[in-house]
Ligand SMILES: [Zn+2]
């Protein structure tokens with residue numbers, strides 16, 4: 001199986017082509033996101049980022065108390081690479097996403113005319129500074145939601161790079177029985193079942209994955225098999241929705257043993273919006289923070 005953290009842009013294209021054949025209703029959406037994910041992958045080779053260092057004492061405390069290694073504001077990023085990618089993602093959006101084309105053009109023009117500093121956008125995104133985004137919205141008429149989404153996607157190669165580097169501080173044998181990412185503390189966006197049914201949760205922010213118990217709700221730590229089950233359809237044997245009756249939250253999952261294609265979780269996430277609708281119709285809520293949905 002292809003490790004999605006070491007995937008190439010060609011493999012993303014293949015994964016996208018296979019998914020488009022399987023789920024033609026998502027053709028336009030997959031086309032759009034595939035271009036973004038390929039651009040992200042291509043930009044990884046240009047990244048210049050100093051490793052994040054964690055001192056031995058702090059590391060010992062974090063491990064003992066099961067704290068994540070860093071907070072979101074501690075991620076470092078390559079400003080130039082992220083700014084170049086933001087320009088590219090704006091161009092992709094202008095051409096392929098009707099709904100966001102106008103704000104994407106406004107962002108690109110504001111950056112080109114130097115009224116918007118991409119470095120400030122990235123820093124304020126990581127620091128969750130709403131004041132900055134409100135100011136941009138009132139002064140430049142660029143909505144926070146689109147700006148955050150496009151900026152986040154431009155930062156993602158840096159975030160994934162940092163997350164991968166930080167895994168060197170984690171012990172492979174340590175079981176992380178927590179519902180939040182061991183790297184950055186965010187909730188999982190997606191889940192994967194692999195060979196022999198091993199379950200992994202994938203971070204909604206840095207996209208690192210961690211091994212998790214099969215019968216476990218990451219949103220309320222529930223381990224009671226009586227209140228944990230999953231929804232499943234014979235038409236889509238490769239997907240399931242794990243639901244928790246205790247906190248009424250769900251998480252989508254791909255079962256790689258039942259999928260005969262390259263799996264790239266961010267694409268699978270996009271091609272399963274119907275599962276979100278299904279779960280929400282049954283009164284389950286998503287566990288992903290609103291701004292990342
Ligand atoms: Zn994370």
Ligand SMILES: [Zn+2]
Pocket residue numbers: 217218219220221222244245246247248249
């Ligand atoms: Zn729960």
